[in-house]
Amino acid sequence: MKRLMLLCTIAGRQAAIPAHAIRSVIEIDAIEPIPGTAPWIAGLTALRSQALTVIDCRVALGFESAGDPVGSRAAVIAEGGHLYALVVDDASDVEEIEGEIQQLRGGFGPQWANAAVGMVETPRGPAIILDIPALLGLDKPEAA
Secondary structure (H helix, E strand, O other), X not given: OEEEEEEEEEOOEEEEEEHHHEEEEXXXXXXXOOOOOOOOEEEEEEEOOEEEEEEEHHHHHOOOOOOOOOOOEEEEEEEOXXXXXXXXXXXXXEEEEEOOOEOOOOOOOHHHHOOEXXXXXXXXXXXXXXXXXXXXXXXXXXXX
């Protein structure tokens, strides 16, 4: 089966976000911090007069932050009626990927197991397909 996926890099690993979930890919211009939020929420930014909650994907996965996300690339997605900017280390093109989604194999580390739907082979090697609600922390009590 063919799927369109945005291939990106997070914490040194190739990841994939289903293209149907993505509204756009942006560069973060400015962030307004939100006191008292979960550590993976970097703050708010704006896109065409709409507020986006900025998610540091590295922190959401349990890795150390790469630092201030201003200037970073982010995939804009809608989930549960809210808009999010998923900050990634790098975002490449949307590519058509063939093949079935496979179970995540060992060797990727425990951080990925909780936020992955599975993996898919790409011309550049395996890509971990992100489970967006899990990555956003919508299943974590601290997000409430």
